[in-house]
Amino acid sequence: MEPAIWAALLMSVAAFVLFVPYIAVRYRRRGELGLGNMALAFAGPLYGLALFFYVFAPFPPMRHDFCAGIGVRRPQLIPFHFLHDMGKSATGSGGPMAMLNNPALTQVLLNVALFIPLGMFVRYMFGRSVPVTVAIGLGVSLLIETTQLTGDWFIYPCAYRLFDVDDLIANGLGGLIGALAAPLLSAVPGQRVHAEPGEPRPITWRRRLLASACDLMSFAFLYVPTVAACAALMWIWQGGLSAGGTPAYSYFFFDATVERVGFWVPWLVLTVGIPLAGSGASLGQHIVKLQAATADGRRPDVKARLLRGLTGVGGFLLLNHFESLSGPVVVLAAVSLIALFRTSRHRGFSYLCARLTMTDSRTPTGQAAPTELVH
Structure with missing residues (x-):
């Protein structure tokens, strides 16, 4: 074995x-x-x-x-x-x-x-x-x-x-x-392509969960190199090899400053930077070809984009970062999961808070995205 x-x-x-x-x-x-x-x-x-x-x-x-x-x-x-x-x-x-x-x-x-x-x-x-x-x-x-x-x-x-x-x-x-x-x-099921790559697809709960998984994985993926880079800079700043024999890995695992930087840098990039730079959608939603829009199809303003980021996976990561907020983490996760299934077009809790709608990014302007299909 x-x-x-x-x-x-x-x-x-x-x-x-x-x-x-x-x-x-x-x-x-x-x-x-x-x-x-x-x-x-x-x-x-x-x-x-x-x-x-x-x-x-x-x-x-x-x-x-x-x-x-x-x-x-x-x-x-x-x-x-x-x-x-x-x-x-x-x-x-x-x-x-x-x-x-x-x-x-x-x-x-x-x-x-x-x-x-x-x-x-x-x-x-x-x-x-x-x-x-x-x-x-x-x-x-x-x-x-x-x-x-x-x-x-x-x-x-x-x-x-x-x-x-x-x-x-x-x-x-x-x-x-x-x-x-x-x-x-x-x-093996699940191999057939249902349309051309450039054609919009239905917004399903599976696709929404996949986007959330991409967001969580992206945070973990950014966290490791951020911590490694910060630990290396801290080690060099403290004298490197001449720092009384302090091993570099001690900064990676045990330094509080490195841990804080490792969290806040990826969190700000994913929760604030990407939503504000784009339509308000998260990185995972961009990956699965989803975007945010107002009810009349316009690009959301800064307030709506920021609110969407803070009440989505970014809010979950922020609450989870503080041990004293374990209760609100569970509540937010449960509410988000229920809202994902119960809201129209599976827009979820964060889009509901920001009063935004979700559409396939390949949908032509002025045209509604396809309704959910079973496939």
Whole structure:
């Protein structure tokens, strides 16, 4: 389970970092998100990380007697040598179950299964032909086997895993099966595009929640580099390496000034700067192609834009920043969630307070945005 855990952890970090940029790109290219596309986009890199860790992890510790403890690992260059290994490992009982339990055959079947997802992803998501997909699978397999043959490209003084031509054959077969099975991925729901990218879409509660998620993720994304930059400046200001041995990370984790700057800078950018510079909509709403307007379609004034920012996610972040205001945080979150479903066009609590309406930013001037559809 350890390789799978490492792959899931790293993919979670990557998903956190790439969440907002991915949604922005998808809305620009497709005009909408599509949960099926998002699931496949997550599953592809997750499979790649899992493949890496399953092939190479755990990395053995380097010791002075490393090669002596490993022994000589000569490459296995005889095709279908696993049939000979099956005969050596066969038990006297015979039968299909005994064959499936044969470790030599099990290894081959696992190597086939390991590359089926690769063939499916390459064929379906990148539109490659079956021969090209199989060639890519063989190339990846050859890269893996060569890495094993060279001791991770000479990081280790000798090979600690076996180069096996049967693995190449099994991986290539897995890539072929995956390429042929790739159309099955079209059954994943949430991939169909409902209109051209430039056409307005219905304002749904799912889209509104996605915008709020983008706002929260954007704050977290801005918080980390802001704190890091402030901590670095504080460390340099206090003397850097000559500051009595004070480690730089102590400013990152324990300095109150750094913590305050880390909160207020992203908060002001997202809650005040972006709404005042635009129509009053938040960054997340801009990403999913939503904008704020008055009832007669005009751009809101400064007061309305600022009020919208302070009563939305910005207000939630501000209240959450102070431990003594945990009660109002819960109340605001509950009211905002209820208002998101109960208000017209899902404009929510902040738009209700600012007396603004919400529209798709691609809606032509003077034309109403589409009503909500079930899709």
